[in-house]
Amino acid sequence: MKTRVENEFQSERELFEEHIRKSGLRRTSQRDLILDIFLRTEDHLTMEDLYWLVQKEDPSVGQTTVYRTLKLLTEAGLAREVRFGDGKTYYEHHYNHEHHDHLICTECGKVIEFFSPEIEHLQDLTAAEYGFRLTNHSLRMWGICQDCQRSIEEPHQTATGAQPKVRPRSVPGGQF
Amino acid sequence: MKTRVENEFQSERELFEEHIRKSGLRRTSQRDLILDIFLRTEDHLTMEDLYWLVQKEDPSVGQTTVYRTLKLLTEAGLAREVRFGDGKTYYEHHYNHEHHDHLICTECGKVIEFFSPEIEHLQDLTAAEYGFRLTNHSLRMWGICQDCQRSIEEPHQTATGAQPKVRPRSVPGGQF
DNA sequence: TTGATTGCAAAGCATTTGCATGCTA
DNA sequence: TAGCATGCAAATGCTTTGCAATCAA
Numbered sequence: 372m373k374t375r376v377e378n379e380f381q382s383e384r385e386l387f388e389e390h391i392r393k394s395g396l397r398r399t400s401q402r403d404l405i406l407d408i409f410l411r412t413e414d415h416l417t418m419e420d421l422y423w424l425v426q427k428e429d430p431s432v433g434q435t436t437v438y439r440t441l442k443l444l445t446e447a448g449l450a451r452e453v454r455f456g457d458g459k460t461y462y463e464h465h466y467n468h469e470h471h472d473h474l475i476c477t478e479c480g481k482v483i484e485f486f487s488p489e490i491e492h493l494q495d496l497t498a499a500e501y502g503f504r505l506t507n508h509s510l511r512m513w514g515i516c517q518d519c520q521r522s523i524e525e526p527h528q529t530a531t532g533a534q535p536k537v538r539p540r541s542v543p544g545g546q547f
Numbered sequence: 548m549k550t551r552v553e554n555e556f557q558s559e560r561e562l563f564e565e566h567i568r569k570s571g572l573r574r575t576s577q578r579d580l581i582l583d584i585f586l587r588t589e590d591h592l593t594m595e596d597l598y599w600l601v602q603k604e605d606p607s608v609g610q611t612t613v614y615r616t617l618k619l620l621t622e623a624g625l626a627r628e629v630r631f632g633d634g635k636t637y638y639e640h641h642y643n644h645e646h647h648d649h650l651i652c653t654e655c656g657k658v659i660e661f662f663s664p665e666i667e668h669l670q671d672l673t674a675a676e677y678g679f680r681l682t683n684h685s686l687r688m689w690g691i692c693q694d695c696q697r698s699i700e701e702p703h704q705t706a707t708g709a710q711p712k713v714r715p716r717s718v719p720g721g722q723f
Numbered sequence: 724t725t726g727a728t729t730g731c732a733a734a735g736c737a738t739t740t741g742c743a744t745g746c747t748a
Numbered sequence: 749t750a751g752c753a754t755g756c757a758a759a760t761g762c763t764t765t766g767c768a769a770t771c772a773a
Contacts, residue, residue: 395752396752396753397746397747397748397751397752397753398747398748399746399747399752399753399754401753401754402753417737418737418738419737431754431755432754432755433754433755433756434738434755435738435739435740435754435755435756436753436754436755438737438738438739439739439753439754454630458736458737458763459736459737460737460738474673474674474677474679476679477682483677483679485673485676485677487669487673489669490666490669490670490673493663493665493666493669494666494686494688497650497661497663497666497688498650498688498690500661501650501659501661501692501693502692502693502696503650503652503659503688503690503691503692503693504690504691504696505688505689505690506653506689506690506691507688507689507690508686508687508688508689509685509686509687509688510670510684510685510686510687511684511685511686512670512673512674512679512681512683512684512685513681513682513683513684514674514679514680514681514682514683515679515680515682516677516678516679517677517678517679520678520680571727572727572728573726573727573728573771573772573773574772574773575727575728575729575771575772577728577729578728593762594762594763595762607729607730608729608730609729609730609731610730610763611729611730611731611763611764611765612728612729612730614762614763614764615728615729615764634738634761634762635761635762636762636763724773725772725773726771726772726773727770727771727772727773728769728770728771728772729768729769729770729771730767730768730769730770731766731767731768731769732765732766732767733764733765733766733767734763734764734765734766735762735763735764735765736761736762736763736764737760737761737762738759738760738761739758739759739760739761740757740758740759740760741756741757741758741759742755742756742757742758743754743755743756744753744754744755744756745752745753745754745755746751746752746753746754747750747751747752747753748749748750748751748752
């Protein structure tokens with residue numbers, strides 16, 4: 372009998388395999404490893420984040436492969452690209468994760484995911500008004516989170532003292 | 548008596564001058580020229596677009612100055628940075644232009660500006676829900692415009708046959 | 724006169740591409 | 749075996765920075 376862990380991301384792996392097969396691509400140990408590490412990391416990851424995690428398990432994997440595999444995961448519908456304004460591309464789980472938008476703290480870099488059916492609905496209405504057939508959309512809101520409002524002099528750090536994922540960067544008028 | 552054209556962007560110029568003065572900066576002919584050309588171009592401009600327009604009137608101005616001046620205009624509240632997904636930064640008028648969001652056609656690159664008070668309101672509510680003090684936000688929706696839906700085989704070109712400003716680029720999962 | 728500004732070239736940074744080698748199907 | 753995948757290095761594209769010369773206040 373298979374353990375929980377072995378089964379956990381079975382559907383994702385199958386989806387990936389199917390995408391590989393249908394596109395006439397090849398399954399490789401690097402792709403398997405990168406997918407596995409991506410799946411078990413519930414967070415917003417840059418190529419570099421993922422690269423270092425992969426390095427720990429197989430130092431022979433190159434950055435290019437991580438870049439290319441993240442693109443592949445995106446095409447397969449397993450990952451989604453997001454940008455928070457620090458110039459980097461982040462990837463988040465997409466499969467079986469319902470669509471959501473992001474609130475980004477410009478002080479500590481914290482990212483909150485939220486979902487508003489009302490906003491989604493209004494977006495559809497607006498698109499229809501202009502005759503657009505929507506393929507996707509992105510709503511990001513920047514501001515100062517509750518913790519950082521309390522201590523503006525001393526920006527909020529995570530409980531563990533870990534560095535924030537998204538390095539805040541001054542966002543002048545600000546749209547990144 | 549001053550002509551219409553001479554007066555048209557007087558408030559913008561004054562705002563710029565005030566920003567320059569308050570920041571201990573200096574007024575230069577390059578900055579004046581770049582501001583003028585920016586103001587009289589009602590469109591989404593990249594640094595390069597603006598650079599070439601400036602070149603026509605003064606070939607001695609360098610790209611770096613255009614970059615730096617666009618940053619300056621943004622800080623002064625005259626310009627706003629936007630990204631539509633083709634990897635470039637666009638600048639649009641900000642002063643006296645009420646906030647709006649963008650609909651981008653991924654076929655022909657057309658950009659439509661829209662404003663939805665209802666969406667804005669819901670954004671504020673959502674931010675409040677998470678205790679965020681919002682500083683800014685960005686909503687972009689990608690899809691296929693009416694014209695391009697009619698002729699998918701032959702993507703819509705502008706009436707003048709001009710190239711679209713935003714060069715469409717495949718947006719896989721797509722968030723740029 | 725002083726220090727901000729400019730233009731050039733060089734550097735940065737994230738990402739992509741060319742190519743010889745390696746490996747899946 | 750064919751041709752996709754990999755890893756390296758080099759190239760790319762946009763943007764920023766260092767610096768000597770120039771110019772506004």
